[in-house]
Amino acid sequence: MNEAQPDSQMLKGTLPMLILGLLRSGDSYGYQLVEDLRAIGLAQASSGTIYPLIARLEREGAIASYLLSSPSGPARKYYTLTDAGAHELRDTAARWDELCAIVIRALTRPPDPKE
Amino acid sequence: MNEAQPDSQMLKGTLPMLILGLLRSGDSYGYQLVEDLRAIGLAQASSGTIYPLIARLEREGAIASYLLSSPSGPARKYYTLTDAGAHELRDTAARWDELCAIVIRALTRPPDPKE
């Protein structure tokens, strides 16, 4: 029943891609992004990871922010994907695909007959 | 022409799986494993990464080693997959599959209609 959770090391480098990917389907804010990540299977997603990450993405220009008041708490800081961010997402996804291909090659390699 | 290379962060946590996967097709040694990783597409694979990693895997009992003289240099330290290592490989591969599923969910999420 307990679904295997990807450990935190395995997650490294893929999280920015996940955030940018989520933002592609509409603007969002930190708290919501954490919940979205949990909803798609990343139970370990924590705000201590996400907030520094989105701060970095904004600093790098991949996302931009604006404030909107919340009906149930402090103001929300919404993030939107910039053109640079969309480009970055495509690049990162290409690297991800390449990594997937490498993993497949390593795990499906035929047995060495000389042994 | 230049194939996208997965960056080093993205690689974290998957390298042990790759090593164990390669060893499943036959015993090998550090130098050879580095070359194998390059052959399957990981151009950045370096001995400074692999040697500490296989040392850790042996310490943890996932692999075991034995020495064999080389026809062209110092003795080779061959590594073989233990039962624990095979088990570890299955577990890690399950976590990898789960991560792949999460990535797909994040990148193929339908656009938010409310926007």
Add this chain to the structure above:
DNA sequence: CCCTGTAGCTTGCTATGCAAGGTAGTGGCC
């Protein structure tokens, strides 16, 4: 008045990939 939920953020820890460098054995070349 406190507790829960929402929403933002920081600090300190840790794991790990990698460049750089170091040692050694074998063989080829001048």
Add this chain to the structure above:
DNA sequence: GGCCACTACCTTGCATAGCAAGCTACAGGG
């Protein structure tokens, strides 16, 4: 002999990034 290249092993120091823990603050309910 002296030098270089290739093979083969290993270590040190650094940078990155995920995460637990903790902090502040607003809103509403008991």
